[in-house]
Amino acid sequence: MQNLTLEQIKFIDTYLQKSDVIFVDIRTELTDHIASAVEEKMEVENVEFYDAFKDFMAKNKKKVLRERNKYLASLNGFLRTLYKPYNILIAISTAICFYFLPEFVFPSINILIFVSIICFCLMQTTNSLITKKRFAYLEQVTFSLTVIYFITLFFNGFYKNFEGNKYSLGIVSFLLIAFFVHYVLTLRKFKKQYAYL
Numbered sequence: 001m002q003n004l005t006l007e008q009i010k011f012i013d014t015y016l017q018k019s020d021v022i023f024v025d026i027r028t029e030l031t032d033h034i035a036s037a038v039e040e041k042m043e044v045e046n047v048e049f050y051d052a053f054k055d056f057m058a059k060n061k062k063k064v065l066r067e068r069n070k071y072l073a074s075l076n077g078f079l080r081t082l083y084k085p086y087n088i089l090i091a092i093s094t095a096i097c098f099y100f101l102p103e104f105v106f107p108s109i110n111i112l113i114f115v116s117i118i119c120f121c122l123m124q125t126t127n128s129l130i131t132k133k134r135f136a137y138l139e140q141v142t143f144s145l146t147v148i149y150f151i152t153l154f155f156n157g158f159y160k161n162f163e164g165n166k167y168s169l170g171i172v173s174f175l176l177i178a179f180f181v182h183y184v185l186t187l188r189k190f191k192k193q194y195a196y197l
Helices: 006-018 024-045 049-065 072-081 085-100 103-131 136-155 166-193
Strands: none
Touching: 006 024, 006 049, 024 049, 024 136, 072 136, 072 166, 085 166, 103 136, 103 166, 136 166
């Protein structure tokens, strides 16, 4: 099978970018999908890259672009990482810590969680403004964590001086730490694996 050059892969990425595929992670998945299909077409039909690309997109553009800017699959991607050994270790460590923590520190932990979520939102906004790169996976998971946090506040004492119980705070703390690890690994993966972006 013929392998595409870096310039040809960049061409596909630029095409998708101009087609309003705004999220980097979704765009790279689509780029990989299109590149594989174009490589196969070049091999089977013995045509040049641009002809294979043009023919593939003429037949599949609607189907491919239907996947752009999708949001819900990102949450599923994060949830699958929760079963990884490092996250199981984080969950056990968080449970042990919260079991032994005295009640009077919970309001401080609650405020720390709130500030952390705000920091994630600011980091993503800053990253989007400076690098002009948005990640659907990270934005969706941040939104989901924020919703989970405010639901726990509602059911566990938002109306009582911004407190929560150790179970809800433990769960949200674990999800926040797991998301931080996911955030760093996602950015590293895209920086290392997709140097053309």
